[in-house]
Amino acid sequence: MERVTRKGIAFDPESLKKFDESAKKKGYANRSEAIRDLIRKDLVEEEKRNPEAEMVATLTIVYDHHKHHVQDELTHIQHHHPDIIRSSLHIHIDQDNCLEVIILEGKVKSIQKLADEIIAAKGVKHGKLVMTKIL
Amino acid sequence: MERVTRKGIAFDPESLKKFDESAKKKGYANRSEAIRDLIRKDLVEEEKRNPEAEMVATLTIVYDHHKHHVQDELTHIQHHHPDIIRSSLHIHIDQDNCLEVIILEGKVKSIQKLADEIIAAKGVKHGKLVMTKIL
Amino acid sequence: MERVTRKGIAFDPESLKKFDESAKKKGYANRSEAIRDLIRKDLVEEEKRNPEAEMVATLTIVYDHHKHHVQDELTHIQHHHPDIIRSSLHIHIDQDNCLEVIILEGKVKSIQKLADEIIAAKGVKHGKLVMTKIL
């Protein structure tokens, strides 16, 4: 069971009305659930500013597997960072292109540095990093 | 007086504790104030997705006033959009460089299009658009 | 073999120097590679603005698998959108928490709507969407 604590919060009525509509449209079961998500999102954004914070991240990259031995290079990089890289998912988008999602865990600064290196690898066309945290 | 409506919200205790600490560190007077800000931030993000929404925006640009008659060009663009551009602030950063903040008001798509045009003007080195809304 | 076309580009020397240093630090093999990545990143950002554009996306979510039958709910949502959802990766972060990466493909507006719904599902603590494109 999820422990919850109930608190009285003062809202301005107009924003609350709009927020309730927006939350309902997205499919939230209730207002508390939507507000809890906002709070966790905010805490994650805060954490990301701290280079020493421990986080979990997913790095999404797109590459052409025919080019530049990119898969060998990616495998090489990943095997040299067993402390940070947890696993990866590989999707064949079309005949040439792959999408790979790499799961990383560690300090913000280490995740960022390794993500930079992977995105910079010859043959990787695009990469985007998402950090999150268990809250 | 600000009208407020008080509602009971269910929080998970750990996130709430962290959020309270973060809000206090930033200087929020109380938890309700911090949550109201999160809600308004979320509503602004939602609005930005809608090209037809009416918003207020600030465009921050940096340019070298010696180059390419950039000021003439910026004045020219701004005077051709009196319906969107409200005013602007000009700061002399150093001997060569100016920072200008342009206030825009209108539909998201019109603001975005005009901002693209200004940032693309020859001599403008960097530009960044912020949208907001009166909530 | 990757087809390339070589073009002369005018740079300002100071920015180029800084960019070369930054690219080298990240591990880029050469300047052209780093610039090609910037261009693709820019094109992806452009595409995201168009609700009708076809894109590939990864949605990273974190949830506590003990709560609210969240896995049943997520499975239910995913099976109702076989046209958009391609596959997913599930990681056990700790005893309670899972990280799941869902791969989506479709129009920007459909991806966004489904991501909103998944993030809003009871029990999902945090979610973040990354869009990309095969370029």
Place this chain on the structure above:
Amino acid sequence: MERVTRKGIAFDPESLKKFDESAKKKGYANRSEAIRDLIRKDLVEEEKRNPEAEMVATLTIVYDHHKHHVQDELTHIQHHHPDIIRSSLHIHIDQDNCLEVIILEGKVKSIQKLADEIIAAKGVKHGKLVMTKIL
């Protein structure tokens, strides 16, 4: 006169075609200009990661001037940071609401901290920070 240095860059033809179209649509005079802007944007994003970097920033805030003596509070905060705050622009949006743009200069960490404090001030409804740099 702007000093420029001309370099040969290898592009992939399809991305280049799309980029040229996008740059033309935005109003760029030529491809070099559009690429120089991308490079400067990238360098600014890099700098923002470094808490010790010296940057210029604009903070856009919206507030209701009737409430909580917010203007007194904002004036008070601004006068206590003459080393960081350069100037500000005030716009009357409607009968109740003001938009204020505050120009800040200093280390990333100091700018961020002061922006947090201003956004957290009672009565400030929304705030957004943009950092830039003279390049």
